Amino acid sequence: MNAPTGKELELVREKAQADVRELRGRIGRLSDDGIDLILRGARSHYAWMDKPIPDALLHELYDITINGPTSMNTLPARFVFVKSPEGKERLAKSLKPANVAKMMGAPVTAIIAYDLDHWKQLPYLFPHEDRRHLFDGKPEYSNDTAYRNGTLQGAYFMIAARALGLDVGAMSGFSNEIVDEEFFAGTSLKSNFLCNIGYADESKLFQKLPRFAFDDVCSFA
Template identity: 45%
Template structure:
């Protein structure tokens, strides 16, 4: 299958509802096997992904999201919590072996936080692009209580929540009309 920019960007839409079609374990493994190759600074790879599918886990997540996101999470075959491991630098001896990159982050909480947030956000975007390339629809969202999600899903870990994205086959009847985007001359500068 030849993918086009249109399939991944201009024709793809954020989803508000999903068809009752499951997403297989194989597809989730394939999704991660694809997105993990997207670049991050110093190959830091701080994102951690919690694929929420079971009824109990879904209910725990529903309890954490805003009312406008409740049905999206309920209908989606999978919701992915994109987290950021605040101890990602402990993996750097393996992931970035040609320099002592771990030492750059030890006792540098501001640098750790900005690096984890920036790069896990990139990895979350790679997840969306890879999902669309693999034929899944996505619904990224930020309407949730991050502390509550952390407690429910990352308790006793070094991971904090960045954002949530629903996955599945979207119900096109629930997609809103396309909103505009800023034109080049309002969003870009040529220097």
């Protein structure tokens, strides 16, 4: 993919700037209800209703998630939607016993992974300047970029799911090594965390745990 130049570049930049101005003019901020839905009133869930998620909704979820910003537009996250009985059995091998039922009961469990070879896609994702030299032969920097930005994309994924009316329950109580052996053997992908997705059974919730106040963890410099 070639980057636009000259007059074409000027036009696409003008359109991008106009699109942002139009969006800001149309939506100044989310409503309090919207903020409650995606973060303030949202909860992590561990029990699920027997209600499937259409594949079209998973496609929509991805289409929203992929628009979140990442360093140099590297977009290193990769998503495996585990929904078949066979896939669930393979994933169950990696889980701590207390998490097996949580995963098995969810309509879909997403493996949020990241690609160590993400930088090889930069000619497509960052076409106006070849930055592959920043990563080639520098595995520590490449891996750090992949993990950090893949984690960011995982957070966008969870917020996007909530915005679409889904519930989520992220899990880290599993063996990354087993997941990688089962799902990513022979590839450049590594698992980060798991996220159950579905329609929650809120009757299993307990009270929301405490949060820090602003002055406890924030400061000005």
